[in-house]
Amino acid sequence: MAEAPGDIERLIELMARLPGLGPRSARRAVLVMLKKRGAVMAPLAQAMAEVAATARDCARCGNITSADLCDICRDDRRATGELCVVEDVADLWALERAGVFRGRYHVLGGVLSALDSVGPDELRIPRLAERVREERISEVILALNATVDGQTTAHYIADVLAPSGVQVTSLAQGVPIGGELDYLDDGTIGAALRARRRF
Incomplete structure (x- = not known):
């Protein structure tokens, strides 16, 4: 051959x-x-x-863009006070495909993982706390994957943001344990976002 x-x-x-x-x-x-x-x-x-x-990371949220700020961050209509925290850009794109969230995003760039030596400083968690202070955020929606590392990261973020008094919610029904946002259909993502609950 x-x-x-x-x-x-x-x-x-x-x-x-x-x-x-x-x-x-x-x-x-x-x-x-x-x-x-x-x-x-x-x-x-x-x-x-x-x-x-x-291609580069958006200076504000971490999305992929060819400018300093991505289209979402430049859109003043999306300054709703709601900030959706996701693990990576694929998750942001999945939520955008569903078309149910009209606020802004914050891409962490991964999740906390002791096994892989990923701590808060390797992620955009300090920048998230800054954005909550600077941008008058009223609600932080934790749209992290329902994995052990995802939930560990969610708890850590909730603890970091607690002194700010911001409302912290997480996705509710529709996201199965062990599921990843990028593999879910748009209807499931939409239902989970609409049924979010206080974290």
């Missing part, structure tokens, strides 16, 4: 590192791109180069 040339094999190996793509799926994807170089591969390569050059 003939092997792919070295540069194409390297592309397949890189593609196989992406979530949801194994070696066989990556090989099929690369073959499709090679067959449709002008329509698929060239525009994809250009878009990837542009994003690699311009």
Whole structure:
């Protein structure tokens, strides 16, 4: 059986590192791109180069943007006093897809994990406390994954924010124990956000 040339094999190996793509799926994807170089591969390569050059974290919330502030943080209509705390950008995007939250976000960049040596200073928890003070936040919604580390992080944040007097709530029904927001359907996310409760 003939092997792919070295540069194409390297592309397949890189593609196989992406979530949801194994070696066989990556090989099929690369073959499709090679067959449709002008329509698929060239525009994809250009878009990837542009994003690699311009993508950065939003200075306020941690979302991915190509400007200093993301579209959500720049939108004055979203300054509702509600701040939704999520683990990562995928969770923010999942909540946005559901279309039920009209406030602003705060991306932690992970969760507390003694096993992985991730403490509060490795996350955006100190910045969260600053935002609560600076932005007149009335409610912090903890939309963290229902995992042990997610819930440990939620309890820690609630303790950190307690002196500020801000109302701290968490997602309620709809998010199963062990579930991750990025894998839930929009209806489940919407129901969980609407039925949030005091933490």
